Amino acid sequence: MSNDWKTEISSSGEDAVIRGEKLEKVMDMDFSDSIWLLLKGEKPTEEESEIFKAILSGSIDHGVGNPSTVSARTVQSGGNDMNTSVAAGIMALGDSHGGAIEEGMKILQSEKSAEEIVEEYLESGEKIPGLGHKVYSEKDPRTEKILEKADSLGLSGRYVEKMKDIQEAFADEKVRLVMNVDGGIAAVMSDMDWDPELGKGFFIIARTPGLVAHVREEMDRPDFRREDGEYTGEQ
Structure with missing residues (x-):
């Protein structure tokens, strides 16, 4: 097995850089800006910085009942370490919880029209990524905030419009x-x-x-939390 790893992302040592920027300069950046730099290879504009900050902050937590938080706290209650418990929470993220962003971006960036996308999902019986929520029925306040901010910053474009078109097309065909x-x-x-x-x-x-916050809180609770369950099989 070769140890000859090559990367354009960063280097280590006294002259460490992140995407060509000296680490010392990156340390002066807002954390969200450094994430943008690391992932995209360039610094964000002021407008991009503001919306990206809102996107990250808006997704930082959402109660105790979602799959990732329940998983992380359950694993912690079994007597595991922080890294194991947080990893369990991350592993619970999937297509129905956090994973719809990727699929949503794929369909939005495809050449298919909103109507074609809705038709395909209706025929397959699958859920359209980006539509529907277990808690919110009328509007998702996080979405409203992000879209309003993007519009005010001049960052709202054809893909935001396409997502709205998908929502309207699905409402016309089935339900809002x-x-x-x-x-x-x-x-x-x-x-x-x-x-x-x-x-x-x-x-x-x-x-x-x-x-991390939920796992730390769970550390102060009794070990081995057991939830009530109901047997529904035959005697």
Whole structure:
């Protein structure tokens, strides 16, 4: 096995750099700006910096009942370490929880029209990424905030409009569903020319601090938390 790793991302040592910027200068940047630099290879504009900060902050945590938080706290209650418990939470992120950003970006950046996208998903019976939410029925306040900010910053473009068109097309064909935060993020990040393959990464980065906080709180609770369950089989 070769140890000859090569990367254009960063270097280590006394002259360490991140995407060509000296580490000392990166340390003076806002954390969200350094994340942008690391992932995209360039510094954000003032407008991009502001919306990216809102996107990360808006996804930092969302209560105790979602799959990733429940998973992280459950694993911690079994007597595991911080890294194991947080990793369990991250592993619980999937297509129905945080993972819809990637798929949403893919369909938005495709050549298919909103109507074609809705038709395909209706025929397959699958959920359209970015639409619907377990808690919000009328509007997702996180999505509203992100879209309003993107519009005020001049960052709202054809992909935001396409996401709205998908929402309207689905309402015409079946039922009106709220555009969730995944849909809002997918649209705005697409308008800022990001690759869909980073979709899940955005959510992982944003949600990890929340998982750390929940795991730390769980450390002060009794070990081995057992939830009530109901046997529904035959006697």
